[in-house]
Amino acid sequence: xxxxxxxxxxxxxxxxxxxAFIGVTSLIQAFSKRFSPWTWILEQIGKSINKESLAKLNExxxxxxxxxxxxxxxxxxxxxxxxxxxxxxxxxxxxxxxHKPDVLxxxxxxNELLNDIxxxxxxxHTHPTFKNEKAVFSIELIKKTYKKCFxxxxxx
Numbered sequence: 133x134x135x136x137x138x139x140x141x142x143x144x145x146x147x148x149x150x151x152a153f154i155g156v157t158s159l160i161q162a163f164s165k166r167f168s169p170w171t172w173i174l175e176q177i178g179k180s181i182n183k184e185s186l187a188k189l190n191e192x193x194x195x196x197x198x199x200x201x202x203x204x205x206x207x208x209x210x211x212x213x214x215x216x217x218x219x220x221x222x223x224x225x226x227x228x229x230x231h232k233p234d235v236l237x238x239x240x241x242x243n244e245l246l247n248d249i250x251x252x253x254x255x256x257h258t259h260p261t262f263k264n265e266k267a268v269f270s271i272e273l274i275k276k277t278y279k280k281c282f283x284x285x286x287x288x
Contacts, residue, residue: 215255218248226270236288
């Protein structure tokens with residue numbers, strides 16, 4: 133030995149740096165409320181490992197969102213068609229009552245019409261752009277006729 137302090141070998145230096153890094157990171161994780169280095173490191177490793185799966189999940193999520201939009205559109209179209217059908221039955225009944233006032237109907241027939249009226253009016257209320265003026269007088273006539281039949285107990 134010639135008086136020199138032997139230099140640490142690269143392997144020893146790397147090992148000590150690793151131990152120091154682990155120690156400092158663990159202290160920060162344990163005592164800091166703002167920083168969580170181990171959590172962040174593990175999240176990054178997880179993202180790296182699951183990168184392909186996450187991309188596929190994002191693709192599936194986009195497809196599900198498109199399906200939901202399509203399904204909502206279909207539901208709206210179905211409700212509109214149902215309201216139009218109810219209006220058609222309402223108008224037909226009102227025409228029949230107007231043109232043949234002597235023809236009697238069953239209470240069940242009126243109950244079904246009242247259900248149609250309720251559904252139709254609810255749809256019109258929740259969809260203000262849907263034109264309701266087409267059945268207003270028919271609805272009044274049906275309700276008036278039902279009330280008359282109910283009071284006189286003159287159902288078929």
